[in-house]
Amino acid sequence: MSTQAELSDDCTTLVHDLARDARSAQRVLARMSDTEKADALHAAAASLRDDAPTILKENAKDIAAGESNGLSKAMLDRLKLDTDRLNGIADAVDAVADLPDPVGQVIDQSTAPTGLKLQRIRIPIGVIGIIYESRPNVTADAASLCVRAGNATILRGGSEAVYSNRAIHAAMVKGLATKGVPEAAVQLMPTQDRAAVGAMLQASGLIDMIVPRGGKGLVARVQSDARVPVLAHLDGINHTYIHDKANPEMARAIALNAKMRRTGICGAMETLLIDSKFPNAADVVGDLIDGGCEVRGDSRARALDKRIGMAGANDWDTEYLDAVVSLKIVDGLDDALDHIARHSSGHTDVIITDDDEAGERFLTEVDSAIVMRNTSSQFADGGEFGLGAEIGIATGRIHARGPVALEGLTTYKWQVRGEGQTRA
Amino acid sequence: MSTQAELSDDCTTLVHDLARDARSAQRVLARMSDTEKADALHAAAASLRDDAPTILKENAKDIAAGESNGLSKAMLDRLKLDTDRLNGIADAVDAVADLPDPVGQVIDQSTAPTGLKLQRIRIPIGVIGIIYESRPNVTADAASLCVRAGNATILRGGSEAVYSNRAIHAAMVKGLATKGVPEAAVQLMPTQDRAAVGAMLQASGLIDMIVPRGGKGLVARVQSDARVPVLAHLDGINHTYIHDKANPEMARAIALNAKMRRTGICGAMETLLIDSKFPNAADVVGDLIDGGCEVRGDSRARALDKRIGMAGANDWDTEYLDAVVSLKIVDGLDDALDHIARHSSGHTDVIITDDDEAGERFLTEVDSAIVMRNTSSQFADGGEFGLGAEIGIATGRIHARGPVALEGLTTYKWQVRGEGQTRA
Numbered sequence: 070m071s072t073q074a075e076l077s078d079d080c081t082t083l084v085h086d087l088a089r090d091a092r093s094a095q096r097v098l099a100r101m102s103d104t105e106k107a108d109a110l111h112a113a114a115a116s117l118r119d120d121a122p123t124i125l126k127e128n129a130k131d132i133a134a135g136e137s138n139g140l141s142k143a144m145l146d147r148l149k150l151d152t153d154r155l156n157g158i159a160d161a162v163d164a165v166a167d168l169p170d171p172v173g174q175v176i177d178q179s180t181a182p183t184g185l186k187l188q189r190i191r192i193p194i195g196v197i198g199i200i201y202e203s204r205p206n207v208t209a210d211a212a213s214l215c216v217r218a219g220n221a222t223i224l225r226g227g228s229e230a231v232y233s234n235r236a237i238h239a240a241m242v243k244g245l246a247t248k249g250v251p252e253a254a255v256q257l258m259p260t261q262d263r264a265a266v267g268a269m270l271q272a273s274g275l276i277d278m279i280v281p282r283g284g285k286g287l288v289a290r291v292q293s294d295a296r297v298p299v300l301a302h303l304d305g306i307n308h309t310y311i312h313d314k315a316n317p318e319m320a321r322a323i324a325l326n327a328k329m330r331r332t333g334i335c336g337a338m339e340t341l342l343i344d345s346k347f348p349n350a351a352d353v354v355g356d357l358i359d360g361g362c363e364v365r366g367d368s369r370a371r372a373l374d375k376r377i378g379m380a381g382a383n384d385w386d387t388e389y390l391d392a393v394v395s396l397k398i399v400d401g402l403d404d405a406l407d408h409i410a411r412h413s414s415g416h417t418d419v420i421i422t423d424d425d426e427a428g429e430r431f432l433t434e435v436d437s438a439i440v441m442r443n444t445s446s447q448f449a450d451g452g453e454f455g456l457g458a459e460i461g462i463a464t465g466r467i468h469a470r471g472p473v474a475l476e477g478l479t480t481y482k483w484q485v486r487g488e489g490q491t492r493a
Numbered sequence: 494m495s496t497q498a499e500l501s502d503d504c505t506t507l508v509h510d511l512a513r514d515a516r517s518a519q520r521v522l523a524r525m526s527d528t529e530k531a532d533a534l535h536a537a538a539a540s541l542r543d544d545a546p547t548i549l550k551e552n553a554k555d556i557a558a559g560e561s562n563g564l565s566k567a568m569l570d571r572l573k574l575d576t577d578r579l580n581g582i583a584d585a586v587d588a589v590a591d592l593p594d595p596v597g598q599v600i601d602q603s604t605a606p607t608g609l610k611l612q613r614i615r616i617p618i619g620v621i622g623i624i625y626e627s628r629p630n631v632t633a634d635a636a637s638l639c640v641r642a643g644n645a646t647i648l649r650g651g652s653e654a655v656y657s658n659r660a661i662h663a664a665m666v667k668g669l670a671t672k673g674v675p676e677a678a679v680q681l682m683p684t685q686d687r688a689a690v691g692a693m694l695q696a697s698g699l700i701d702m703i704v705p706r707g708g709k710g711l712v713a714r715v716q717s718d719a720r721v722p723v724l725a726h727l728d729g730i731n732h733t734y735i736h737d738k739a740n741p742e743m744a745r746a747i748a749l750n751a752k753m754r755r756t757g758i759c760g761a762m763e764t765l766l767i768d769s770k771f772p773n774a775a776d777v778v779g780d781l782i783d784g785g786c787e788v789r790g791d792s793r794a795r796a797l798d799k800r801i802g803m804a805g806a807n808d809w810d811t812e813y814l815d816a817v818v819s820l821k822i823v824d825g826l827d828d829a830l831d832h833i834a835r836h837s838s839g840h841t842d843v844i845i846t847d848d849d850e851a852g853e854r855f856l857t858e859v860d861s862a863i864v865m866r867n868t869s870s871q872f873a874d875g876g877e878f879g880l881g882a883e884i885g886i887a888t889g890r891i892h893a894r895g896p897v898a899l900e901g902l903t904t905y906k907w908q909v910r911g912e913g914q915t916r917a
Contacts, residue, residue, distance in 0.1 A: 454907070
């Protein structure tokens with residue numbers, strides 16, 4: 070019998086081998102042109118459609134296992150594929166193929182006093198690890214974004230989707246290979262052993278970046294254990310501040326949309342701040358409660374409507390991801406800015422105001438990845454931002470912030486062209 | 494007596510308190526205009542000049558301690574300040590003040606189909622920790638770059654420069670304060686306890702980025718222990734490849750300069766690759782040896798000159814930082830690219846050639862932070878690249894690569910301006 074330590078050593082060896090193969094494959098990918106990569110991704114999309122019967126058959130195994138393991142209905146629904154959903158996955162791969170290639174873009178250029186000509190050029194990051202849960206579409210989404218930007222990728226999906234992920238991966242690799250993309254450019258971890266995840270997180274220098282996609286538990290574990298840089302999405306404790314000069318109808322419509330359009334997404338509003346001088350606060354709150362939202366307020370807020378419950382100290386730091394909102398009455402812009410600075414998770418914060426000075430101060434002084442005026446935080450999304458797709462929304466402060474798509478999967482290098490200059 | 498664990502707990506509390514104070518101070522700094530920050534830095538430079546007698550007196554204590562602790566002459570020289578050096582430090586602070594403010598720059602903008610107006614705006618990263626050794630000028634350099642880009646900073650210098658660092662820090666803070674920069678915006682760690690360094694490295698969410706500046710031991714420890722993102726410089730195993738179509742005189746001059754101008758800097762050439770078809774290899778090698786360089790070659794290289802020693806397997810992965818170079822004969826561009834892919838540390842690699850196709854292939858396919866044609870790797874430097882200064886040269890792959898100055902000390906946020914849009 071193997072000990073835990075032996076298993077862990079085996080996983081480390083495995084991950085290092087996968088990563089070295091990925092690095093070699095990435096060198097091939099890095100030399101492929103825009104058109105070659107686009108063609109390869111279209112071939113991958115076609116292959117996903119061709120393999121639909123196999124993929125759906127494999128997906129049925131995951132569903133059966135999930136049912137016997139007592140997965141929730143919501144989990145089973147996320148896991149479930151049908152022809153429409155699979156076509157959607159293939160369409161998304163085609164859409165990524167049609168995005169502009171970021172590789173080779175000139176970021177800036179200059180000529181030094183020595184006559185050296187300098188350019189910063191966008192290049193792939195290299196080898197990217199994706200660690201994700203349940204939804205099998207991530208296999209295709211993440212792989213296609215990585216390939217489009219010239220990166221090799223090592224995918225490690227959840228156990229509950231293992232058959233689906235294998236089938237989707239096999240179809241994509243087959244399609245990509247017809248256009249010269251090496252098999253090792255898109256790899257699926259061949260084991261569900263959790264020690265392999267640990268080995269990925271430790272593979273500094275072999276894996277260049279890890280993107281965790283899943284619940285808070287997964288992301289927190291990745292962030293705490295990783296030696297490899299992590300592009301992570303943590304909380305979305307998003308505020309909407311209704312300024313005293315807000316248009317009342319706009320404020321009602323935006324507050325309701327920001328909370329209730331979809332309560333489970335990271336861009337949903339979690340705390341509503343209403344200025345004490347805003348005259349229509351009761352209408353805004355009434356809309357939310359009538360719409361099925363539980364409102365938890367401070368004592369001043371509770372005077373607005375009898376149906377408002379009492380907010381506890383934790384409510385200001387809670388991401389409900391549900392039909393619940395915390396409500397606080399604030400005294401002017403500075404009070405709102407102060408609350409946001411203390412409680413925002415740095416995802417998306419919004420002001421509603423017709424006052425340009427207040428609006429600009431809010432957009433300048435709030436330090437979140439996304440700051441908005443007069444619109445709904447539910448727009449915090451790569452597609453809505455015109456990025457075409459997203460690998461995730463980053464809540465960290467370096468490399469990339471907010472919705473991350475192809476550019477966030479690149480880095481740059483300096484190209485320097487001389488004519489024989491030596492340094493004095 | 495305190496236990497190790499108690500000391501470590503004390504240091505964690507200390508670092509968390511410093512970081513929270515830094516965060517508050519950073520909010521003030523983030524609201525200061527270009528001119529206000531520039532004025533504050535000029536005041537800091539003036540204060541350094543005013544306090545010269547004190548700073549030199551304190552520096553003398555470090556020198557005396559260093560002498561009695563048996564520091565090497567080279568170390569003592571790096572530590573030593575005099576009026577000229579101190580003026581140089583103050584001049585560098587003035588120069589940083591005169592650099593363009595990166596904060597508020599619009600990176601890009603677009604209008605979404607919904608009519609939402611999107612802009613990405615450069616903003617400070619936040620709180621930056623700098624962990625460094627011996628040279629007291631880093632105290633002023635790092636502090637001024639951080640302030641210029643609107644960041645608060647926590648400086649932790651080496652024990653051997655503790656008096657100098659305190660005096661420089663005190664002078665700068667005094668000058669900055671006259672122009673409204675809060676004292677906590679530039680902090681010097683008040684203890685030399687190494688547990689405080691550990692606490693900085695673990696202060697995820699409180700410190701936003703760590704920049705280690707020093708020898709490999711320091712950088713490696715920071716990289717391995719940090720939970721906070723690290724902007725690090727590791728090895729500079731830099732290659733110069735003399736292609737068969739290289740201009741012979743240019744090749745001689747560049748190879749000699751790349752190795753021998755200063756052998757101890759990270760941009761120095763460490764491996765010379767000469768194409769087997771390049772006719773003047775013996776001249777290039779002769780110049781190096783005559784210039785005092787030890788050359789270690791493979792068997793084909795050794796045929797060029799009797800004075801060439803035998804390279805061992807480790808030589809291709811060694812950063813000498815000394816008058817030593819490894820020399821390998823390669824068969825064409827692909828052979829050179831392959832050697833570089835296996836052995837380069839990703840810092841700076843150079844091709845010398847008059848052939849445009851080979852030159853462009855090298856600049857495209859070599860994956861290092863800096864790739865050069867027809868010039869010396871010794872130009873790998875923020876000043877030479879026109880950045881005005883540098884916080885360091887980054888050899889990682891994300892956030893920033895190569896020489897890092899003000900832009901690398903910023904991140905961005907998305908500003909979104911709507912007119913009442915809600916998401917469907």
